[in-house]
Amino acid sequence: MPISIDACVAQHQGDRREQQDRVAILPHPRGGGVALAVLADGMGGHTGGVIAAQQVIHTARNNLEGYSARTESARVLLESCINEAHMLIKASRFINEKDPHSTVVMLLLQPGRVSWAHCGDSRFYHFRGDALLFRSTDHSYVAQLVVQGRITPEQALVHPNRNILLTSLGGGDAPKIAFGESEGLQAGDTFLLCSDGLWGYFTDQELAWVISGSSSAREASELLIGRARSMGHGDGDNISVAILKLVNVSQPEPAATPGARTTLLAPETAK
Template structure:
């Protein structure tokens, strides 16, 4: 079956005074059927977080323009994007008064394949016909407590340190980078990368069903509207990119 891609990127400032998320989807300049989606959630005070997140997008675009599968595997490429952005963010400390940090999710689509890497608590979900196939693990204290069985899912939702990250770009330690992928794309696959300003308000099942039932643009609007209502005036920046594999 021939397939095509339905994609959408969307953002909302939420109830913050500044948009510190950055998001982009762009095609490879010379390789048909190859595209990159990048999301970064900046942290570090006024303008510092936005600057850090912007560096993730710029480095991803720069590296992608020179990406050549013959000399670099997808996993190596994705890791290098995050590592390189981490170094640049650390260097900005010497030219600014901020202490910039950022999360990162980098997703690459090529004919028949999808690969991704991430650091922090921005997430990638992979659904197939509405069912969850994979979800990136958060590099956060609460996620570690959950994995060790020290707290429950219900306790995690209201934990006072639920936003405390154990790894991010720009920190003294090298970033923890987890990777994943799927070797055989098919119609019905759907991916969403999003910041915690979105995923904090949805169970996995609702995200998968929304992506399954609606086209990318409609689903993005539906999810942002629902997140804004559920935030009750206390919402974080929202950013999301949806990539759906549909019959041509």
């Protein structure tokens, strides 16, 4: 049965001087049920982070235009997007006299499956109802301590070195990229891409409850950002989020609202 995607991207500047995150859902220009969700959290001082995050979105859009699901693998597309953005961000350092860096998380939707990649601490989540099926592991110092069993996930949230990344785009070393893929998608599956300005205030289960209990991707985005802002106590980071909820075509569609998109993933051969 065809699956309808109720999708929304949303942002809030938080209590920072500027919004250095960038997020987008990019439909393939030739359709075929293919779309690319991209989120980048820029770093590098005033305007530097903006330059880096914008470059990630621009590179992803350009590479998606030339992508053919019939002849190319999803991993090749995601890897090329990230590595090319990394090189262009490094080059912009000399042009703009800044020190731009960025994290990235990407999700490629194709009929019947999704593929994802990330670098840094912007996260990807896959929920089925209110159950967590997968969550990306941050490329950060504290995430490594959690994996090693030296601290708990709760301790990681307040660790003094929680902002130290082990890899990012624009650095001196090639970015470390983690990949994943899932098939057998069904109504009730939800995908969340978000920056640390959002996930830092929630447990995995809390995110699942808010998203599964919301009537639409837009409502879930508004609730999550509102709660993150209330818990920021005047010192909140930039917030960016992309939510994609899968529903059967036979179910009533959410009303069209500004900021929301609905994409049909029909069980046809992608172009």
